[in-house]
Amino acid sequence: MTGVGRFITFEGGEGAGKSTNVRMLCKAIKALGYSVVTTREPGGSPGAEEIRRLLVEGATDRWDPVSEALLHFAARRDHVEQVIRPALQRGDWVISDRFTDSTMAYQGYGHGMARESIEALQSVTIGSLKPDLTLILDLPVELGLKRAGGRDNQETRYERMADGFHQRLRDGFLDIAAREPDRCVVIDAKRALSAVKSAIRKTVAQRLSVPLT
Numbered sequence: 001m002t003g004v005g006r007f008i009t010f011e012g013g014e015g016a017g018k019s020t021n022v023r024m025l026c027k028a029i030k031a032l033g034y035s036v037v038t039t040r041e042p043g044g045s046p047g048a049e050e051i052r053r054l055l056v057e058g059a060t061d062r063w064d065p066v067s068e069a070l071l072h073f074a075a076r077r078d079h080v081e082q083v084i085r086p087a088l089q090r091g092d093w094v095i096s097d098r099f100t101d102s103t104m105a106y107q108g109y110g111h112g113m114a115r116e117s118i119e120a121l122q123s124v125t126i127g128s129l130k131p132d133l134t135l136i137l138d139l140p141v142e143l144g145l146k147r148a149g150g151r152d153n154q155e156t157r158y159e160r161m162a163d164g165f166h167q168r169l170r171d172g173f174l175d176i177a178a179r180e181p182d183r184c185v186v187i188d189a190k191r192a193l194s195a196v197k198s199a200i201r202k203t204v205a206q207r208l209s210v211p212l213t
């Protein structure tokens with residue numbers, strides 16, 4: 001089916017279950033007959049995936065907050081130009097595991113970079129592009145880090161940052177949601193996966209007027 005592409009993003013701290021839920025939602029939207037592109041940040045295009053390695057591996061203090069934000073936006077610009085805009089122009093749905101709210105939460109609320117600076121970089125790199133719907137998967141920091149720690153991978157640079165950092169970014173995501181209630185919905189992700197999945201389907205059905213049950 002072709003139509004007006006919709007842009008959905010998943011956000012949240014470490015171990016919130018975003019990737020599992022991106023897969024679930026992709027399947028559900030495809031079953032309605034839409035073309036769906038799933039993607040992630042940092043990454044999502046060949047160039048951005050190369051930048052990803054610089055961000056998710058290595059010493060926690062290898063970048064200062066501004067350099068780090070610039071790398072995230074360099075990756076995002078490439079991802080948007082190469083993947084997201086073309087998909088939306090074709091009328092596909094795009095579901096991204098993280099997008100600009102992660103920069104505001106992690107580099108802004110977490111590392112203390114000013115909101116206005118992040119908004120300025122956002123405007124230069126991606127203009128007015130915004131998701132139609134952002135699902136913020138929220139759970140206590142301790143639980144998220146425990147879940148993330150059980151995964152077997154090298155990409156632990158952010159997980160290794162201090163607990164206070166993770167608490168600030170959790171609070172940051174909740175503040176972002178409170179500022180933009182028309183775009184953002186907070187999903188309680190500490191529940192069993194089946195309950196989280198069902199809350200996501202209901203939210204997408206209501207907000208984007210599609211018959212998901």
Ligand code: TMP
Nearest residue numbers: 041042056072098099102103106107158
């Ligand atoms: P992931 O573990 O969800 O794949 O994301 C990689 C890490 O990158 C995650 O710890 C959050 C972090 N991140 C930022 O700090 N700023 C950003 O703008 C993005 C997209 C991710």
